[in-house]
Structures are given as structure tokens and as C-alpha cells.
Amino acid sequence: MEQVPSFIGSEIYRGSSYGAWHPLRVPRVSTVMDLCRALGWLDRSQYLTSPRARPAALTHWHEPEYISALQRAEVRQAVSDAERDRFGLGTHSNPVYAEVFRRPATAAGGSLLAGELLARGGVVHHPAGGTHHGLPGRANGFCYLNDPVLGMLSLRRAGVRRIAYVDIDAHHPDGVELAFAADPDVLMISVHEERRWPFTGALDARAGGSAVNLPVPAGFNDTEMALVRETLILPLVERFRADAIVLQCGADAVEEDPLSHLALSNNAHWAVVAALRSLAPRYLVLGGGGYNPWSVGRLWSGVWAVLNGLEIPDRLPPTAEVVMRNLRWDGNRRGKSPPEHWFTTLRDTPRDGAIRDDVRARLAVLRHREGLS
Numbered sequence: 001m002e003q004v005p006s007f008i009g010s011e012i013y014r015g016s017s018y019g020a021w022h023p024l025r026v027p028r029v030s031t032v033m034d035l036c037r038a039l040g041w042l043d044r045s046q047y048l049t050s051p052r053a054r055p056a057a058l059t060h061w062h063e064p065e066y067i068s069a070l071q072r073a074e075v076r077q078a079v080s081d082a083e084r085d086r087f088g089l090g091t092h093s094n095p096v097y098a099e100v101f102r103r104p105a106t107a108a109g110g111s112l113l114a115g116e117l118l119a120r121g122g123v124v125h126h127p128a129g130g131t132h133h134g135l136p137g138r139a140n141g142f143c144y145l146n147d148p149v150l151g152m153l154s155l156r157r158a159g160v161r162r163i164a165y166v167d168i169d170a171h172h173p174d175g176v177e178l179a180f181a182a183d184p185d186v187l188m189i190s191v192h193e194e195r196r197w198p199f200t201g202a203l204d205a206r207a208g209g210s211a212v213n214l215p216v217p218a219g220f221n222d223t224e225m226a227l228v229r230e231t232l233i234l235p236l237v238e239r240f241r242a243d244a245i246v247l248q249c250g251a252d253a254v255e256e257d258p259l260s261h262l263a264l265s266n267n268a269h270w271a272v273v274a275a276l277r278s279l280a281p282r283y284l285v286l287g288g289g290g291y292n293p294w295s296v297g298r299l300w301s302g303v304w305a306v307l308n309g310l311e312i313p314d315r316l317p318p319t320a321e322v323v324m325r326n327l328r329w330d331g332n333r334r335g336k337s338p339p340e341h342w343f344t345t346l347r348d349t350p351r352d353g354a355i356r357d358d359v360r361a362r363l364a365v366l367r368h369r370e371g372l373s
């Protein structure tokens with residue numbers, strides 16, 4: 001029997017901010033929840049409130065000293081110099097903010113729950129998940145905990161063995177790769193912008209045989225992504241015969257994102273979401289990066305539509321349009337006069353383009369190395 005997809009969310013994300021100047025000052029998950037409800041897409045039977053993970057559950061991967069430091073930082077709303085140096089807390093990228101323990105622990109709790117829900121199969125969308133840079137004992141790259149790793153370990157505890165992790169965020173998932181390097185039952189595929197932080201994930205970096213990394217040049221377009229999807233991602237995942245697929249669907253690879261220089265439309269992400277669905281009996285779709293509040297809301301709401309087979313309307317109904325018009329993006333030029341279609345549509349105009357020689361060449365290297373050609 002086909003199971004109905006579950007959506008894991010929480011009200012903790014509404015109004016939570018990393019601070020006035022941080023890229024994560026913008027609302028993201030609450031926009032997706034509001035938009036999907038306004039569209040009549042988020043039935044109460046499909047919505048699950050994310051539990052907050054208990055510290056003991058986080059130490060399945062994270063170091064207990066680090067978890068204690070994170071809890072302490074929330075209580076004190078400050079860290080010592082020694083704690084900053086050791087744990088990466090209280091920095092520009094990973095500031096101490098009001099919910100600095102509760103919010104990431106809630107996202108981690110959602111991915112832990114997803115692993116349990118998927119024991120018997122199904123589809124889960126957890127847009128607050130996808131914090132793929134978190135390290136065992138350190139905050140890293142806007143991430144305090146690593147919920148994808150915790151979710152995959154939760155799947156393992158539920159008896160799920162072979163996991164394909166696909167990451168289409170603009171950044172390389174260094175934390176996830178660290179966790180599962182050389183694991184023969186994990187396949188990690190990442191497509192990310194070249195020469196961008198964290199500067200890992202080179203074409204020849206294989207994480208002990210468990211990873212396939214494709215760095216792509218600035219301006220990466222929908223046509224190029226379609227070729228990557230059809231000739232690399234899908235054949236590899238299909239051949240791997242995964243028991244579960246975890247997709248990190250970061251929204252920072254779309255053209256309007258302020259932090260990266262890729263040029264995808266949200267159609268590219270949705271096509272990956274749709275194509276992976278039939279390749280395993282368990283499917284967890286996470287969020288990830290994404291720093292333009294409109295493009296994040298539009299992309300991840302569309303992910304939910306794709307997972308449910310819902311038709312995306314050409315024009316949003318008035319109640320959904322209100323959600324979009326009420327968003328603010330202070331401190332960014334593009335937030336001053338957003339284009340009208342950010343308010344009135346979910347779907348971007350496709351961004352097709354030429355397939356560049358270096359993209360073809362890198363794909364050929366990987367296909368040859370992986371025995372696909």
C-alpha cells in the first residue's frame with residue numbers, strides 16, 4: 001500500500017533568527033508551512049510536530065562535551081573564549097542566539113523521528129533538516145548539529161542498511177562525508193559549486209570509496225543539471241539498490257540565492273526530487289541552505305507538492321500570495337523591490353542553457369571511474 005507522505009515541522013522556526021546580520025535571519029520553514037496550508041496541501045493528518053532531541057540522543061554522533069557546551073551557551077547567551085575556540089560557538093557564522101540549542105535539537109529530533117517513521121517504508125519531508133556541515137564536536141558553517149547524519153544513524157537503528165545520500169545544496173556536505181567515509185553500505189553523491197566553502201569535495205575525493213563528488217562551475221544551469229541527474233545521479237542510485245534515500249535539497253543552488261553563484265531554477269530541484277522517489281522504498285527529503293526567503297519558500301513548498309503528486313498552480317491563490325507579500329528580507333538589495341512573480345507563483349521560469357565542456361568532462365571522469373561508461 002502506498003503510504004501518504006509525512007511533513008515534519010515545528011513552530012520553533014517561526015521568528016527564530018541567527019541575528020540581524022546573519023544570512024539565517026530570514027524565515028524559511030514557517031513560510032513553507034504557511035504556504036502549504038494556504039494552498040490546502042498540508043492536511044493535519046500529514047503534519048507531525050518535530051520532537052526536540054534529548055542530549056543523549058544527540059550523542060549517537062556528537063561529543064557529549066560539545067552538547068553540554070551548546071546547552072550552556074543557550075542558558076548563558078554567551079560563551080567563553082576557550083569555548084569559542086574549542087567548539088566553534090559564538091562566531092560570525094555560528095553565533096549564540098536565543099534558541100541556539102533548542103532549534104538545532106528540534107531539527108535533529110525531526111530527522112531522528114524520520115528514521116523511525118521510515119522503518120516500514122514511506123516518504124518524509126523535513127525542510128528544517130539538512131544541516132550537513134555539523135561536526136561531532138564543533139559547530140560549522142551555520143550548522144550546530146548534523147541532523148542528516150543523525151537521521152541516517154536512526155535509519156540504521158531501525159534496521160535499514162543501505163542508504164543513498166544525495167546532496168544538491170550549493171555547498172559540499174563535509175560533515176556527512178566525515179561520518180560515513182568508507183562505509184560500504186552508504187553511497188554519498190554531492191553536486192556543489194567549485195571553489196566555494198568548505199573547499200572539500202574535489203572531483204577525485206572519494207571518502208574511502210563511499211562518495212562521488214561533482215564540483216560544478218558558477219552559472220550551472222537546468223540543462224546541465226538534467227544531464228547530471230540522468231547520467232550520474234540516477235544510474236548510481238539505481239545500481240546501489242538502496243534501502244533508503246536521503247536527499248539534502250538545499251535551496252542555495254538557485255539563481256536568486258545571495259550566497260552562491262549557481263543558476264538553477266527550482267524546476268531542477270523538483271525534477272531530482274521526483275526522479276529519486278521510485279528508486280527506494282524509503283525516502284527522506286531534507287532542506288539545507290537557502291538564504292533568499294522567497295526562493296526557499298517557493299522551492300520547498302514545491303517539493304511537498306511533488307512528493308504528494310499535487311499540481312502546482314500557475315498563479316498562487318490570494319491567501320498564499322499574502323504569505324509571500326508579508327515576507328521581509330532586510331539588509332539585502334533584492335529585498336527592497338522583489339519581482340512580482342516571487343509573490344504570485346511557485347514555479348520559476350526554467351533556466352536552460354548550454355552544457356559547458358568542463359561539466360561534460362567532469363561527468364565523463366566520474367562515469368568512467370564508477371563503471372557507468
Ligand SMILES: [Zn+2]
Pocket residue numbers: 169170171250252288289290
Ligand atoms: Zn549550502
